[in-house]
Amino acid sequence: MKAAATQASGLYPGEPRTGLFDPAPSVHKARPLLWALAAIVAAVLCALVIAVPLDTEQQFGFGLVTLAAALWIRHKVAGPLGAMFLIALSVTGSLRYMFWRLSSTLDFDNLIGTVLGWGLVSAELYALVILLLGYVQTALPLRRQPKALPADTGLWPTIDIFIPTYNEPLDVVRGTVLAAQSMDWPADKLRVYVLDDGRRDVFKRFCEEAGAAYLTRSDNQHAKAGNLNAALKRTDGEFVAIFDCDHVPTRSFLQLTLGAFLHDPKLAMLQTPHFFYSADPFERNLNTFRIVPNEAELFYGLVQHGNDLWNASFFCGSCAVLRRAPLMEVGGIAVETVTEDAHTSLKMSRRGYNMAYLGIPQAAGLATESLSAHVGQRIRWARGMAQIFRIDNPFFGPGLRLGQRLCYANAMLHFFYGLPRMVFMTAPLAFLFFGAQMFQASGAMVLAYALPHILLSIAANSRLQGQFRHSFWNEVYETVLAWYILWPVLLALVNPRLGRFNVTVKGGVIDKDFFDWRMGLPYMVLLGLNLLGLVGGVWRLLSGDGTVSTVLINLVWGSYNVIIAGASVYVAHEARQQRNTPRVNATIPATIFFANGRTLACETRNFSSTGVGLNLPPRASLSIGEQVRIALSRDQLATVLPGTVVNVGDWIGVAFDELSVAQQRELGQITFSRADAWAGAWGTAKPDTPLGSLRDVINLGLGNLLRLAFRRDSAARMRVAVGARPPRPNNP
Amino acid sequence: MKIIAIVSAKGGVGKTTFSANLGTEFARTGLPTVAIDLDPQDALRLHFSAQAPGPEGLVQATLAALPWRQHFLRTGNACELLPYGRVQESSREAFEQVLREQPRLLQDSLQGLRLPQDAVVILDTPPGPSAYLTQALSACNAAVVVLLSDAASYATLPMMQTLLKRYCLSRSDFSDYAYLVNQVDHSRQLNSDVAYVMRMQFGARSLAPVHQDQAIPEALASNQFVGDYDPLSRAAHDLGAVSEQLLRMLTVGAGSAA
Numbered sequence: 001m002k003a004a005a006t007q008a009s010g011l012y013p014g015e016p017r018t019g020l021f022d023p024a025p026s027v028h029k030a031r032p033l034l035w036a037l038a039a040i041v042a043a044v045l046c047a048l049v050i051a052v053p054l055d056t057e058q059q060f061g062f063g064l065v066t067l068a069a070a071l072w073i074r075h076k077v078a079g080p081l082g083a084m085f086l087i088a089l090s091v092t093g094s095l096r097y098m099f100w101r102l103s104s105t106l107d108f109d110n111l112i113g114t115v116l117g118w119g120l121v122s123a124e125l126y127a128l129v130i131l132l133l134g135y136v137q138t139a140l141p142l143r144r145q146p147k148a149l150p151a152d153t154g155l156w157p158t159i160d161i162f163i164p165t166y167n168e169p170l171d172v173v174r175g176t177v178l179a180a181q182s183m184d185w186p187a188d189k190l191r192v193y194v195l196d197d198g199r200r201d202v203f204k205r206f207c208e209e210a211g212a213a214y215l216t217r218s219d220n221q222h223a224k225a226g227n228l229n230a231a232l233k234r235t236d237g238e239f240v241a242i243f244d245c246d247h248v249p250t251r252s253f254l255q256l257t258l259g260a261f262l263h264d265p266k267l268a269m270l271q272t273p274h275f276f277y278s279a280d281p282f283e284r285n286l287n288t289f290r291i292v293p294n295e296a297e298l299f300y301g302l303v304q305h306g307n308d309l310w311n312a313s314f315f316c317g318s319c320a321v322l323r324r325a326p327l328m329e330v331g332g333i334a335v336e337t338v339t340e341d342a343h344t345s346l347k348m349s350r351r352g353y354n355m356a357y358l359g360i361p362q363a364a365g366l367a368t369e370s371l372s373a374h375v376g377q378r379i380r381w382a383r384g385m386a387q388i389f390r391i392d393n394p395f396f397g398p399g400l401r402l403g404q405r406l407c408y409a410n411a412m413l414h415f416f417y418g419l420p421r422m423v424f425m426t427a428p429l430a431f432l433f434f435g436a437q438m439f440q441a442s443g444a445m446v447l448a449y450a451l452p453h454i455l456l457s458i459a460a461n462s463r464l465q466g467q468f469r470h471s472f473w474n475e476v477y478e479t480v481l482a483w484y485i486l487w488p489v490l491l492a493l494v495n496p497r498l499g500r501f502n503v504t505v506k507g508g509v510i511d512k513d514f515f516d517w518r519m520g521l522p523y524m525v526l527l528g529l530n531l532l533g534l535v536g537g538v539w540r541l542l543s544g545d546g547t548v549s550t551v552l553i554n555l556v557w558g559s560y561n562v563i564i565a566g567a568s569v570y571v572a573h574e575a576r577q578q579r580n581t582p583r584v585n586a587t588i589p590a591t592i593f594f595a596n597g598r599t600l601a602c603e604t605r606n607f608s609s610t611g612v613g614l615n616l617p618p619r620a621s622l623s624i625g626e627q628v629r630i631a632l633s634r635d636q637l638a639t640v641l642p643g644t645v646v647n648v649g650d651w652i653g654v655a656f657d658e659l660s661v662a663q664q665r666e667l668g669q670i671t672f673s674r675a676d677a678w679a680g681a682w683g684t685a686k687p688d689t690p691l692g693s694l695r696d697v698i699n700l701g702l703g704n705l706l707r708l709a710f711r712r713d714s715a716a717r718m719r720v721a722v723g724a725r726p727p728r729p730n731n732p
Numbered sequence: 733m734k735i736i737a738i739v740s741a742k743g744g745v746g747k748t749t750f751s752a753n754l755g756t757e758f759a760r761t762g763l764p765t766v767a768i769d770l771d772p773q774d775a776l777r778l779h780f781s782a783q784a785p786g787p788e789g790l791v792q793a794t795l796a797a798l799p800w801r802q803h804f805l806r807t808g809n810a811c812e813l814l815p816y817g818r819v820q821e822s823s824r825e826a827f828e829q830v831l832r833e834q835p836r837l838l839q840d841s842l843q844g845l846r847l848p849q850d851a852v853v854i855l856d857t858p859p860g861p862s863a864y865l866t867q868a869l870s871a872c873n874a875a876v877v878v879l880l881s882d883a884a885s886y887a888t889l890p891m892m893q894t895l896l897k898r899y900c901l902s903r904s905d906f907s908d909y910a911y912l913v914n915q916v917d918h919s920r921q922l923n924s925d926v927a928y929v930m931r932m933q934f935g936a937r938s939l940a941p942v943h944q945d946q947a948i949p950e951a952l953a954s955n956q957f958v959g960d961y962d963p964l965s966r967a968a969h970d971l972g973a974v975s976e977q978l979l980r981m982l983t984v985g986a987g988s989a990a
Contacts, residue, residue, distance in 0.1 A: 591943065598947060598950075617964050629919065631966075638918040638927075
């Protein structure tokens with residue numbers, strides 16, 4: 001670890017990379033013997049710590065000492081050093097647990113016990129592998145900074161912007177096209193292409209009016225990947241920037257991202273975060289928007305930075321820049337799998353090209369609009385990653401360094417959690433219902449080994465991920481998706497050729513709250529089974545059937561499952577979503593011009609492409625239906641747009657009248673194109689406290705469940721849980 | 733005492749209105765403020781609901797060698813006014829002759845007023861080069877160049893810069909000058925574009941723009957200041973922002989000079 005850390009600090013973006021598993025040359029040559037010796041000593045010590053058998057009291061003692069150490073480090077040792085210590089403790093506790101588990105608990109006496117027992121231990125092995133890979137991946141996030149471009153714009157490269165679309169409404173795509181054209185880049189070196197697989201006249205007319213190039217092809221083969229490849233054949237910019245049609249880029253996107261390519265000629269791809277103006281189904285239905293980090297934040301806030309250290313950050317399909325030459329060298333965008341983005345990265349990595357991740361939101365879009373759409377998107381990701389794992393496995397094949405193999409493999413293996421998660425959600429039932437013993441060990445021994453394993457990993461992950469994923473929320477996110485991705489992943493592993501690309505639906509409206517019974521069914525079943533299991537466990541306690549400690553352990557496990565399943569059920573409760581264009585909270589200086597020439601100075605409360613919400617000073621008054629003009633200004637830019645007052649209350653809503661393309665462009669430049677209008681929520685979530693998160697999840701899982709059971713009539717009141725906390729100041 | 737000269741190369745840019753409203757804004761923040769009209773149009777008094785409607789002002793006082801303070805007018809608000817004075821053509825010529833003969837007249841007279849240390853003096857000037865402008869530029873600690881966002885104003889910039897260089901920039905008691913773009917109207921493309929170009933060009937010397945607003949002429953017609961007439965208007969808001977910026981400029985400038 002020391003060697004990796006030392007070398008990583010010298011690894012500034014753009015410098016020629018050396019593999020992190022190669023020790024720095026000087027060290028390598030100077031003292032090879034010493035290094036080998038140190039490695040052997042470390043290995044022997046590790047083996048001892050992992051394998052030495054202890055009796056129950058001694059193992060409890062080990063657990064207490066390591067937990068105390070972890071608590072002390074958590075509060076006293078800041079920075080990467082503390083993280084490393086916590087990881088070391090967690091790895092020790094978990095490997096010790098697994099060694100004991102494999103060597104002392106699998107002595108089954110009947111077939112059912114054997115099958116279930118090995119099933120459980122396999123799921124645990126998977127979880128352990130993911131835990132360890134996760135540590136490798138995220139222990140030292142690179143967090144690179146942008147590189148400056150040369151002062152002479154003559155040296156700046158030519159760029160093609162691709163905006164692929166298939167069936168999304170023009171209202172969603174329009175802002176993206178106008179924003180792409182407004183990016184700060186020499187006009188003769190920037191071309192914006194709309195790639196319309198829907199071949200729609202209204203898009204063609206809009207592109208003509210806006211001055212964007214409009215490309216279509218005769219078939220829709222290979223969906224988005226095919227669409228991009230067709231455009232690659234008809235264009236010739238040195239770089240290609242790709243935006244999903246709802247990802248509105250900021251003005252600064254190109255200037256922040258292209259510098260890295262000029263500094264590192266081997267750099268083939270640079271990815272930036274996918275940021276969402278709107279709440280995803282988890283955030284909306286659980287009322288956690290901007291309070292609890294969402295599902296994507298872990299990936300873009302930490303995992304990609306971690307990948308970047310190992311030169312293994314990968315292309316995510318949008319908000320990224322690719323260098324054309326290496327892209328064409330691997331045959332364009334990959335078409336073999338439904339996650340063409342990650343696979344394209346892998347292919348370029350194998351050719352020795354570098355990948356980069358710049359963690360500054362430079363584009364923002366719409367989150368998936370409903371749980372079913374969200375699940376559909378994740379099914380595609382899971383299926384595609386499983387396909388890559390089958391047909392182009394990162395552990396094998398040429399060109400990759402060990403770190404890259406591990407990171408790519410983790411990105412894929414991560415999506416295999418479906419089956420293990422279902423195992424964990426049902427495992428205690430085997431005992432609670434049937435008395436099947438899956439651990440051949442005393443309850444005290446199980447606790448002595450399992451508690452350090454679990455608690456130390458929570459401590460380490462809370463330190464590593466706390467800003468981007470709160471403890472226990474992972475379980476909720478995974479459980480919701482587990483059942484749905486399980487089957488596509490298994491299918492893709494069996495036959496990677498099966499499965500189609502499904503387009504993620506965005507920008508929809510949900511008229512009223514409703515419970516999506518079809519989507520919620522798997523969690524309802526899990527919830528019901530675990531509740532029954534708890535009944536069975538209590539009956540066992542009362543009737544004295546089974547060791548008390550074993551019953552209690554399974555009861556606690558079952559209760560935890562009830563909480564997680566309860567929270568998951570609640571995600572299927574679709575909360576009302578009124579708008580089909582994103583509405584972003586932001587404060588921008590505004591002026592209302594009245595018909596008589598008078599004015600009112602105020603500020604926006606939020607904006608969308610079709611209107612603004614305005615905070616009025618006290619004493620000001622307007623009436624519904626009043627015709628006004630709204631001036632918005634920021635720095636040197638300003639625009640004046642006609643509109644009608646449509647809503648009067650604590651704040652007023654003004655809907656813009658029909659805007660010309662020029663007016664839409666101006667509006668976009670002041671609002672969506674400016675990251676400071678909306679990026680305030682990036683990485684500013686409250687840091688994790690494991691106990692606080694546990695309380696949130698319990699509140700969500702049990703609290704909402706009770707409310708669901710007893711107050712079926714008032715849907716609104718059920719959605720309290722964690723949303724009841726006061727919002728942070730920058731998110732009024 | 734801090735002296736701010738409000739200047740422009742071109743007429744009709746709103747200097748007098750701005751001077752009056754700026755004086756009121758300063759006075760509101762509790763600073764002793766005096767607005768002095770150096771423009772023979774004698775229009776500044778129209779903006780103040782002056783309580784003593786006598787014809788005398790700066791010219792009469794100077795020609796009669798009386799103390800200026802004698803002709804200060806208490807106004808409707810805390811800002812005091814020294815009007816130019818209603819004068820015959822001969823008196824104006826005589827006064828201008830004095831100004832040409834005594835280049836330090838304004839400077840010395842202002843010092844002679846012995847105003848409190850935190851007092852602010854606002855000098856309204858006639859458009860273009862004149863004896864008044866020379867006196868004002870030679871006496872001031874800061875200058876505001878008022879412009880409209882149109883091509884004609886833009887074309888006058890070099891001349892103004894020459895004058896500032898000659899009379900202001902070499903003096904150690906001069907803090908800085910800044911540009912005010914007045915009557916900005918973003919619904920007119922050219923106006924909006926020129927305002928943009930000007931602000932980019934002026935950089936840190938750019939004051940917050942004052943937007944075109946019906947509240948300004950309406951306030952004048954009803955004998956009120958914009959901030960009183962329509963405190964929620966864009967113009968009131970803009971004027972407040974500019975006065976704050978100027979106050980900051982004066983304080984920072986004084987600090988760096990000391």
